[in-house]
Amino acid sequence: xxxxxxxxxxxxxxxxxxxxxxxxxxxxxxxxxxxxxxxxxxxxxxxxxxxxxxxxxxxxxxxxxxxxxxxxxxxxxxxxxxxxxxxxxxxxxxxxxxxxxxxxxx
Numbered sequence: 001x002x003x004x005x006x007x008x009x010x011x012x013x014x015x016x017x018x019x020x021x022x023x024x025x026x027x028x029x030x031x032x033x034x035x036x037x038x039x040x041x042x043x044x045x046x047x048x049x050x051x052x053x054x055x056x057x058x059x060x061x062x063x064x065x066x067x068x069x070x071x072x073x074x075x076x077x078x079x080x081x082x083x084x085x086x087x088x089x090x091x092x093x094x095x096x097x098x099x100x101x102x103x104x105x106x
Contacts, residue, residue: 026100029093033086038101044078046105054105065102069094 030038030048037045046053057065070091072082083089089097 026096026098026103029089029097030100034084034097034101037084043080044075045080046101048101048104051105054102058102058106062098062102065098066091066095069098 035048037043038048041047041053046057068080070083073080083094084097
């Protein structure tokens with residue numbers, strides 16, 4: 001299983017917050033935020049498991065999907081903000097989430 005870093009909010013003294021790193025896989029990254037758009041289909045996001053919605057995206061190749069997810073993309077059917085709006089995610093986190101979503105949507 002491929003593991004990557006995902007950033008999660010952790011409380012520290014005085015009630016302030018910092019981002020700290022823990023190990024997670026693509027499913028955990030997806031569950032940490034991607035599902036907000038990819039579960040209901042917000043802004044044209046292909047729903048997890050919707051093979052028809054994912055088919056054309058998958059056909060473009062994984063590298064294109066990574067680039068669009070990391071850098072953002074405006075398409076005919078919707079838009080993808082860079083890193084889904086979660087700028088604290090590493091590129092590897094985003095790639096792991098894409099891998100997970102593709103594996104669940106083929």
